[in-house]
Amino acid sequence: MSQLASAIEKLQSALPGRVVVDPDVLETYARDETVDLYALPACVVRAQSAIDVSTVLKICNDYGVAVTPRGAGTGVTGGSVAVNGGIVLSLEKMNRVLEIDARNMSAVVEPGAITADIQTAALRHRLMYPPDPASLDTCSIGGNVAENAGGPRAVKYGITGHYVTGLECVLADGSVITSGGKYVKNATGYSICGMLIGSEGTLAVITRIYLRLVPAAPHSIDLLMPFEDMNAAVSAAGALLQGGIVPSTLEFMEQDAIAFVTAHLGQDLMACTDAGAHLLLQLEGSSQQACLESLEAAAAACAIEPRRIFVAQTSAQQERLWKGRRSIREALRAHSPVFLAEDCVVPRGEVAVFLAGLKAHLRTLSLRSVMFGHAGDGNVHIDVLKDSMPDDRWRAMLPELKREIYRRAIGHGGTITGEHGIGCIRRDYLGMAKSPEEIELYRRIKHAFDPKGILNPGKII
């Protein structure tokens, strides 16, 4: 009997009812949201507690079987797909918001808790958990921590890692440790918690998360500002921030992105049809009046006629704007199922010139691209559509196309990914952004956590 078969037999007897081997069910764990990636796991274990996770890791470590941790499977870099075989360890059943501690402005949650559910639970106490990846209705907090996910509110509030004050995790040999807790400062030795943020399931499995909460803003308004082109929109974003106006979101969408979404959802996004790009802003304030004053200041800083700004007047209109923004990828996928989705980050002041240069380059290759994203923090989404290009030509050109995009981002002082991570799809390009010495240090850290290399092999390094 192979080591894998022996491990599965042991798992089945140690965790009855939690081990899935039904091929039809396994099929649903063979993909995440990465374009064009598939790998069927040998089995899936749906853990219900840290003890279950510990049991799984102990057995798999003994048998040398690969374990791919999985949250909600919304990742876009193949992180939760078992590309090197072995088993998938699903945390989806560990989905409780265990505590909202208003006195300490803290939340304690299980890794499978859906991000939007944590936000809703916090809001009941007039508290806010700010990180808001566009997938927040479906992704899990464990996946957010493992990817150090960000979202539109990062411009004002930061990203997932800024809110994690403690983690309970299970190491590769099955031992359980807790690093940090509800306290918001910690200078007690190395930060294991810090190392696990963004580690993509390669160092340990996170089983409990302590999150810092902040007071929810009493009022906010959402608005859509039109600009002549992407350059003008992105430059205006810089002018706002330098002028001391810090919106809670500062997103840009070029007109093509809006056109795809409008067609896909069959809903008018209230965008100006004669604009080349828009900024989507949320402004917060202590009162509605304060928000409107910020709006006037923002219009002046961007030299926009206030009558051209669409201000959402109702929660339905607000929702429509944000649904539009969050549906861009879905709309692109419906149009061109195969596309390249990049999320480079450059210093904020470089966004306009980086995107203009890249757009021109893509045009010379006769490739259609759609650009949108976080103008406020320099993290831009660059989606290149395959359209009707023959599969073999597309596949042949992809590696050099990716390299060119990364070369340009790095050349502008940025890096290859701002929030989606490395996973397996960018692993071969890590050396463009990191020195050999740093990658070697990664290997040594990985070895210290996971000497047998069972945790999410084939990811990051």
Ligand SMILES: Cc1cc2nc3c(=O)[nH]c(=O)nc-3n(C[C@H](O)[C@H](O)[C@H](O)COP(=O)(O)OP(=O)(O)OC[C@H]3O[C@@H](n4cnc5c(N)ncnc54)[C@H](O)[C@@H]3O)c2cc1C
């Ligand atoms: C429509 C759409 C919009 C998106 N928008 C954004 C966005 O705005 N910002 C953004 O950052 N991302 C975005 N994403 C990507 C994705 O939602 C995030 O990366 C998210 O954090 C993944 O969470 P998940 O629970 O689905 O994790 P999964 O996809 O299941 O896993 C992601 C990684 O985390 C690891 N992992 C999961 N749980 C654990 C755990 N408990 N312990 C250790 N490792 C674990 C996995 O091994 C894997 O490497 C988007 C995706 C989609 C499909």
